[in-house]
Amino acid sequence: MKKRGVGIGCMWYGIGNTGLPNPAGAFVDWKDDATVSLMVGAADIGQGSNTVLAQIVAEELGVGYEDVLVTSADTGVTPDGGATSASRQTYISGNAAHLAAQEAKKVVLEEAKEMFGVEKNQVIIRDRRVFVKGQEENYKSLEEVIGGCRRKGKMTIGHGWFNPDTTGLDGETGAGSPYDTYAFATQIVEVEVDTETGQVEVLQIIAAHDVGRAINPLQVEGQIEGGSTMGLGLALYEEVKVLDGKIKTPSFATYLIPTSMDVPTMHPLIVEEPAESGPFGAKGVGEPALIPTSAAIANAVFNAVGIRITELPITPEKVLDQLAENQ
Amino acid sequence: MQELNVVGKSVRRKDALDKVLGKSQYSGDIKLPGMLHVKVLRSPVAHALLKNIDCRAAESLPGVHAVLTAKDIPESNTHGIIIKDEPVLVMDKIRKIGDPLVVVAAETEEIALRALSLIEVEFEELPAVFDPEEAMKPEAPKVHDGGNIQSIRKIRKGDIEAAFAHADIVVETSYRTQMQEHAYIEPEAGVAYLDGDVVVLRVSTQNPHFDCKEVARNLALPLNKVRIVQAPTGGGFGGKLDISVQIYIALLAIRAKRPVRLVYTREESMLASTKRHPYVIKYKTAADKNGKLMAIDVIVIGDTGAYASYGPGTLTRSAVHATGPYEVPNVRVDAYTVYTNNPTAGACRGFGVPQLAFAHEQQMDMVAQRAGISPIQVRLLNALRPNSQTGTGQVLETGVGFVETIEVAQAKALEVLGRIC
Numbered sequence: 117m118k119k120r121g122v123g124i125g126c127m128w129y130g131i132g133n134t135g136l137p138n139p140a141g142a143f144v145d146w147k148d149d150a151t152v153s154l155m156v157g158a159a160d161i162g163q164g165s166n167t168v169l170a171q172i173v174a175e176e177l178g179v180g181y182e183d184v185l186v187t188s189a190d191t192g193v194t195p196d197g198g199a200t201s202a203s204r205q206t207y208i209s210g211n212a213a214h215l216a217a218q219e220a221k222k223v224v225l226e227e228a229k230e231m232f233g234v235e236k237n238q239v240i241i242r243d244r245r246v247f248v249k250g251q252e253e254n255y256k257s258l259e260e261v262i263g264g265c266r267r268k269g270k271m272t273i274g275h276g277w278f279n280p281d282t283t284g285l286d287g288e289t290g291a292g293s294p295y296d297t298y299a300f301a302t303q304i305v306e307v308e309v310d311t312e313t314g315q316v317e318v319l320q321i322i323a324a325h326d327v328g329r330a331i332n333p334l335q336v337e338g339q340i341e342g343g344s345t346m347g348l349g350l351a352l353y354e355e356v357k358v359l360d361g362k363i364k365t366p367s368f369a370t371y372l373i374p375t376s377m378d379v380p381t382m383h384p385l386i387v388e389e390p391a392e393s394g395p396f397g398a399k400g401v402g403e404p405a406l407i408p409t410s411a412a413i414a415n416a417v418f419n420a421v422g423i424r425i426t427e428l429p430i431t432p433e434k435v436l437d438q439l440a441e442n443q
Numbered sequence: 444m445q446e447l448n449v450v451g452k453s454v455r456r457k458d459a460l461d462k463v464l465g466k467s468q469y470s471g472d473i474k475l476p477g478m479l480h481v482k483v484l485r486s487p488v489a490h491a492l493l494k495n496i497d498c499r500a501a502e503s504l505p506g507v508h509a510v511l512t513a514k515d516i517p518e519s520n521t522h523g524i525i526i527k528d529e530p531v532l533v534m535d536k537i538r539k540i541g542d543p544l545v546v547v548a549a550e551t552e553e554i555a556l557r558a559l560s561l562i563e564v565e566f567e568e569l570p571a572v573f574d575p576e577e578a579m580k581p582e583a584p585k586v587h588d589g590g591n592i593q594s595i596r597k598i599r600k601g602d603i604e605a606a607f608a609h610a611d612i613v614v615e616t617s618y619r620t621q622m623q624e625h626a627y628i629e630p631e632a633g634v635a636y637l638d639g640d641v642v643v644l645r646v647s648t649q650n651p652h653f654d655c656k657e658v659a660r661n662l663a664l665p666l667n668k669v670r671i672v673q674a675p676t677g678g679g680f681g682g683k684l685d686i687s688v689q690i691y692i693a694l695l696a697i698r699a700k701r702p703v704r705l706v707y708t709r710e711e712s713m714l715a716s717t718k719r720h721p722y723v724i725k726y727k728t729a730a731d732k733n734g735k736l737m738a739i740d741v742i743v744i745g746d747t748g749a750y751a752s753y754g755p756g757t758l759t760r761s762a763v764h765a766t767g768p769y770e771v772p773n774v775r776v777d778a779y780t781v782y783t784n785n786p787t788a789g790a791c792r793g794f795g796v797p798q799l800a801f802a803h804e805q806q807m808d809m810v811a812q813r814a815g816i817s818p819i820q821v822r823l824l825n826a827l828r829p830n831s832q833t834g835t836g837q838v839l840e841t842g843v844g845f846v847e848t849i850e851v852a853q854a855k856a857l858e859v860l861g862r863i864c
Contacts, residue, residue: 122860124818124852125804128768128827128845129796134759159649161679166457174449181454189651189673191666192643196652199684201790242448285759285835290598290776293837294763300827300845302852306860320859324852326844334453343792346680349623350797356622356718361489361540361573361784366713373626383859385851389844396450399842403793410797411804415818418808427619428801 117311120319121420125412126302130295131391131400132204132280139279140205141195142212144173146220146272150244150258152177152184154216157197158209159189163402164335165205169213171331172395176217178241179258195277203299203400206331208278210395215276223272227264231256281393297391299399300326303344303408305380307416311439314432316417318348318378321409324385328399333386336401340384343405349374351410355429458675467675470632470647471706478634479508481688481695481705482555484545484562485714489784490571490584491537493564496545500561506550507558508699516694518663522686524653524789528587529750531661531690537566538586539749539784541714548695548703571784575746576723578783586749586782593747593780594755596762598834601773606738610729614809618726620798622746623719625791629677630712635692636702642693643670649679657686658693669693681790682716685752717752717789720745722761722798728806729773734814734821738773739803739834741765745788745795747780752789754780761795766834767803768845769825774834819863822849 132138143155154173160166170184177184187193197209221241228239228246238249247255265272280296304322309315323340330336353372357364365371390397410428418424423438461467498510513520513534520534521527533542545562549555570584577583578591585591607613633646642664648654651671659669676683688705695703707715722745729738743761747754762778811821827833829843856863 122856122862123808124822124863125800126768126807126822126845126849127796127800128764129793130760130763134756134763157652159651159673159676159679160458161649161676161683162458164456167454170457171449171452171454175447178448181449181452186457189648190670191651191655192641192670192672199653200649200679201681201684202794285596285763288597288599290596290762290834291600291836294835295837297842298839300768300843300848302822302845302848304852304856304860304863322852322855322859324848324855326848328842328844329451331450332453333451335456346792347797349626350621350719354621354623354626356624356713356786358573358622358785361571361786363540363713363786366710368626368709371624371626371713381859383855385848385855387844387847387851389842389847391842394842396447403796407793407797407800408804411800414801414805415808418805424616424805424809426616426805428621 118308119311119420120306120308121416122304122306123412123416123419124304125408125415127404127407129203129299129404129407131207131297131299132202132295135282135284135292135294137279138198139277140197140209140212141277142209142216143195144216144220144274146262148262148266150179150262152179154184154186154213155194156188156209156213157194158205159200161200165209168206168331169209172210172214173217176214177221179244203402203404206398207394207400208280210398211278212276214395215278216274219274219276220272223265223270224261228261231261231264296393297399299401299404301404301408303412305412305416307413307420309417309420309435311421314435316352316430316435318380318413320381322383324387325401325404326387326389327401328391328394329388329397330386331398336386337384339401340405341382344382344409345374345379347406347409350428351413352429469629469677470634470645470674473634473645475634475636475702478702478704479548479550479699480552480555481546481548481691481703482559483543484559486537486540486542486544488537488566488568489540490569491566492569493533493535493537493566495565497563498545501547501558504558504561506554507547508701509548509695510558511546511694511698516661519661522657523751524685524753525755526751539786546691546695548699573783573785575744575781575783578781586784591782593751593782596759596778598762598774598776600834600836603738603740603773603775606773607729610737611732612730612810612813614806615727616806618724618802620722620801622721623791624713625680625682627678627680627682630707630709631687631716632706633688633692634702634704635696637696641668641670642696644689644693645672645674646689647676647683648673649683654689658689661690662693680792684790685717717787719791720747720757720788720795724798724802726802726806728810730810732814734810734816734824736769736771736825739766739771741776743778745780746783746785748783748785748787750787752787754788757795761799763835764796765799768827770827770831771834819849819853
């Protein structure tokens with residue numbers, strides 16, 4: 117018989133290393149034609165940091181996303197960005213890039229202030245146009261203002277670095293503030309358990325993630341979907357079997373990961389409760405996406421057939437054993 | 444929230460076109476003039492004293508340019524993200540199956556593999572330990588000289604004994620979680636070459652500046668004479684934070700004076716890379732009759748295998764996150780990082796938190812059941828909110844969107860499932 121159940125799993129996740137300094141740096145070079153070179157140590161391993169960091173810089177400088185070229189993760193030319201780990205690059209390298217952009221922007225604002233004869237805080241840069249607040253039609257192009265800087269021998273470059281405000285953990289009590297900001301999530305899943313075979317099928321995953329601010333909503337959804345799928349693998353399929361130190365599952369013939377056939381209907385939901393210290397409020401999402409999935413699946417299995425599986429992965433054998441024990 | 448021009452927009456990824464058009468040059472795609480191919484000889488045994496390595500036959504094989512062992516590492520011969528406890532090439536003691544013994548650079552991969560088969564290794568096997576709880580016992584075989592308990596992370600808050608004594612509901616469960624492979628689509632790979640007196644590496648990595656420091660330290664080079672350029676990287680998930688091919692290829696490029704490339708096979712990647720820590724979690728929860736949490740008492744044992752890698756960081760994060768996203772006034776957590784002769788465990792997406800979530804979320808459902816409330820209710824009752832205090836005593840003033848995630852997920856569940864839990 118096939119029985120359906122619904123389960124919930126929640127999580128929190130501190131962004132960045134635990135109670136340890138973990139800074140990142142960035143360089144910005146705003147060129148004569150208003151295009152930008154951004155140099156960051158952050159390694160983009162497919163999660164999309166180059167894209168997100170370019171968006172942050174483009175937003176700050178009032179240029180287009182396409183105007184920002186990112187050079188990343190080259191120790192010959194980029195400052196240290198720390199590891200791409202701990203869901204930290206949007207937050208930490210994002211802040212570094214933001215600060216670097218602000219430093220370069222200061223020079224341009226100073227020049228615009230003189231050109232327009234107003235206070236710096238009256239100057240707005242948007243869509244590559246520089247104008248005084250409320251007088252958008254009377255704009256100068258960014259190239260013109262940057263040209264003004266050059267004629268005075270001023271370079272429009274900036275550097276920035278950011279280290280989250282944390283304290284170390286006490287050795288005996290663990291007391292401390294190990295992270296500056298935390299991501300939160302709730303996932304609700306629906307499963308179908310086959311009581312004849314013990315097979316668990318995940319039908320739907322609802323995943324609501326507080327990411328602070330989604331710099332790129334599609335990428336956030338991608339992370340949520342990919343992470344939940346990895347969490348599904350952790351819950352049901354994946355296990356490196358080791359006997360006397362030897363891996364018995366050394367290839368994908370024996371180590372099973374979810375295929376597209378196993379991926380259920382996904383409902384990624386973005387919640388934005390801004391981090392005060394984040395770039396435009398952003399936190400991180402890379403790891404949170406998989407954290408609650410296996411828990412939610414385990415709770416859904418209980419909801420479906422009344423058994424508690426306390427050992428991962430939730431294999432058909434374990435389900436059948438528990439069902440037999442419950443009889 | 445303020446509407447912005449570029450932030451908050453789903454712009455096209457910077458790497459999208461190159462990837463869909465197949466133009467991205469991953470490390471394994473890079474071919475350099477005169478490039479040699481590298482292979483690594485690895486230990487077939489889990490725990491042994493290395494007595495002798497005879498490389499003479501391999502060295503004299505035509506097409507072989509360099510055969511290097513531990514004695515060829517200029518300095519240090521250690522690496523490790525938190526503790527430098529892992530040899531680049533084993534000098535005297537093997538601690539796991541797959542420990543690297545010899546590296547070979549040859550004209551082709553086939554010749555390099557043939558050279559490996561000609562190397563004779565003598566070792567004396569030692570009693571090994573594969574179960575972390577066994578490894579914690581004083582009489583267990585020692586993986587490292589300092590003992591098998593690499594570290595303990597403790598969290599202490601409030602009065603545990605009093606809370607459990609007064610609790611209406613106590614839920615006590617043991618959990619076990621498995622070893623997980625990262626299973627990135629691209630195995631570890633890299634090329635190395637000399638540009639003047641700078642050794643340049645293009646590698647698949649999550650951690651280029653760390654790589655630079657580890658290469659420089661082992662090769663006795665200044666940091667600015669080692670340039671790590673991350674090649675397009677086919678995923679990492681924590682498995683490409685540690686050193687893989689980097690030190691071998693840098694060393695061989697210098698010794699052979701030729702560009703070199705090393706691409707792990709899938710099997711070698713599985714064998715050599717870190718894994719998600721398998722956990723034993725003993726989790727005890729105290730609550731009042733309404734389901735309000737009073738205390739947690741948690742023991743976590745993480746099997747970090749032969750080397751620490753990110754082990755202590757992972758277990759520390761587990762300890763901090765053991766409460767789940769809930770207010771718990773009394774907390775005791777002991778999180779042990781334990782050495783065994785198993786494959787090394789390190790960083791893996793979630794960093795010790797998925798294991799704890801698997802435990803604390805089932806605990807919460809069991810508390811709810813005993814209190815006669817729903818899983819949603821028990822979570823809302825105990826949720827971290829603005830100005831809540833965490834298990835480490837941190838007050839979260841702002842940026843706490845947890846309750847909203849519950850509400851949003853609940854609303855969606857009603858819409859698409861017609862029910863909540």
